[in-house]
Amino acid sequence: MKKDRIKIATIGGGSSYTPELIEGYIKRKDELPIGEIWLVDIEEGKEKLEIVGNLARRMVQKAGLDWEIHLTLDRREALKDADFVSTQFRVGLLDARIKDERIPLSHGVLGQETNGAGGMFKAFRTIPVILDIVKDMKELCPNAWLVNFTNPAGMVTEAVLKYGNFERVVGLCNVPIGHNMRESQLLGKTVEELQFQYAGLNHHHWHKIHDKDGNDLTEKVMDAIYENQDNIMENIKFIPFFEEQLRDLGMLPCGYHQYYYLTDDMVKKELEEFATNSTRAETVKKLEAELFEIYKNPELGEKPEQLSKRGGAYYSDAACELIASIHNDKRTDMVVSTRNNGALSDLPYDCAVEVSSIITATGPKPINFGKFPAAQRGLVQLMKAMEEVTIEAAVTGNYGKALQAFTINPLVPSGKIAKTILDEMLVAHKDHLPQFKEAIDKIE
């Protein structure tokens, strides 16, 4: 039954993104009857939790709301009787991300947060933790919805569905919202005047655009992209996709597809950053330190503009709109990671896909997409197999499976180099990979 006052718990509450969330809830105050917000973090995140929690309290107070904001290191207390649980934690903090980016790059191989070897290691560290959270949720708030923003969001969602056997989970990403906003601008229309259909995996989806009369505008967006080089999707701006290839796809790729369609240029760009100690993880670490200084200001009562320099802009719109849609059965059209259930007929029925869905009180209902043309099908099936094997390796700590996942990943070369990178990363991350202890002991 719908409650009068809802309780929301956010795990990784000390994240610099929390003001985004609070702003999103405040915007939706009339449709979300919030009673309590619990921000949870771990001992190492205590100081950040305190700073961001106090800012959250000032934001709520400035908005004239009586919501209680609780800060705690006790996850179980926060989960007890929660209605929604959102996750935005990073196991090993940004230092682990630095290793994910720098170790592969030191071998001339792509190092990135959610793609290639880095993305797989983020999955290895994160999946056991999310499964532990799910275990607590089943006991303390079995009817709550888990809204996962933790990367790699698609694999984390699939692990919860398959290995956590927990159905009430939705994976979220802000990339589709960014595309919708930029591309509607290119067409001189509002997002509401258009119909976007997304299909694929998290950070690996393609989409088409129609107007409300059913006319396909995808080609028109491509025309605008190539006429107007500086007014396109953020990542495409500096390394454009080959026009003939994009036209042949007939669908728009997402920014992260650059790693697959333009691998050489992307690795080159990242190696330059590697050489100047300015990988994305290092840049974000500096940005975070600046943000927390700003958050400390007792006069600040709203989300500061500087937060938009992080890649997660519109995160609040995704997470808060999802929660409002489930709570009110709004039937909003949103792009989420959810169980495929046959919507993408080229992919397993029970895997997680990122797909346009209608959000109801009983969760997302994926909109049927059907089959991909061969060029997309080949890539997406390979990526899904890689994700499945990565998740299995994360759950079992099986070294052979981890090497298998490395071998399938299009961004990791196979053979000795794969093994060298795998071994080096296992040892570097050993504090956060208890399931791989036996394999790590053998390497050391």
Ligand code: G6P
């Ligand atoms: C995008 C991605 C997120 C990612 C973020 C990275 O929004 O969809 O998955 O976390 O960018 O931003 P950052 O500022 O951490 O590089």
